[in-house]
Amino acid sequence: MTAAPAPRRGRPRSERAQAAILHASAELILDHGLGDVSMDTIAERAGVSKATIYRWWPTKEALALDALYTEWEPPEPTDTGTLRGDLLDLLLPWVRLVRARPYGRVIGTFITKAHSDPGFAAEYVSRVVEPRRDAARxxxxxxxxxxxxxxxxxxxxxxDLLYGALYHRLLHGHLPLTDGFVADVVDLALDGVHGHTGSEVRRADDRPQS
Incomplete structure (x- = not known):
């Protein structure tokens, strides 16, 4: 009889370890806030060594960004037949996710750090902001x-009109971030789009100066 091939080693184990680290990071950061979570705590929760974490993520902040991206990874854009339907299909699942857990606190921490650390700001934009904007584009x-x-x-x-309105409620918490609010924001933004032809839409820097 021909011997069965030996199971592959290394890569599957690495992938499982990375998934465990990302999941543990997301859970701990959402439960306790980024400032109160250490690499030691994440390693213990994930069942790996701290050295294993540092093999892939040089800082806690870099790990937190990847953990958040994994939680928020945008789906493949669907075609509902209308831009309104497509936007609601993209935005509503995200809104339902972020209002279910204290994501606003985590994002607020990220934004504060981005304003004082240009390197982190670039990572935040590339790992968190741009993937969602790319999906909408x-x-x-x-x-x-x-x-x-x-x-x-x-x-x-x-x-900016769409995401700005959603982040405003997420971060400030002055009013609830409801499905109805998402629909209203999409409708108002698209009213503006449909109310202009391409030649009528001005660039921001073409506006008359007051």
């Missing part, structure tokens, strides 16, 4: 292709 590009919105739509401004 794909929806706008598809809407342009099917002729639903003008080719000259200022997509970056619209994304």
């Amino acid at each position: 794909a929806l706008f590009a598809r809407a342009v292709e099917r002729g639903e919105i003008p080719a000259g739509t200022r997509v970056e401004v619209v994304l």
Whole structure:
């Protein structure tokens, strides 16, 4: 009889260890806040050595960013047939996730550090901010292709209007971040998009100075 091939070693174990570290990090940071969680605590919860964590993440903050990205990893953009439907399909699952746990506290910590640490700021943008904006950009590009919105739509401004409103409620907590609020924000932003042709939409720096 031919002997069965030996099980592969190394990579599957590494992947399991990384997944355990990311999960442990997310749980601890959400439960206690970034400042009160140490690498030792994460290692103990994940069942790995601290040296194993440092093999992949040089700092606690870098690990926290990856843990958050794993929690928030945007899905593949779906095609509901309309930009409104696509945006709701993208934004509503994220909003339901962030309002279920104290994500606002974690994001607030990240933003504070980003304002004092340019290196961390660049990592925060590339690992947390841009992936979600990229997913939304794909929806706008598809809407342009099917002729639903003008080719000259200022997509970056619209994304700031959408995410800015959601983050405002998430961070300040002055009013609830509800599904209805998400729908209202999407509708108002798209009212602005549909109310202009591409040639009528001004660049921010073209506005008259007061």
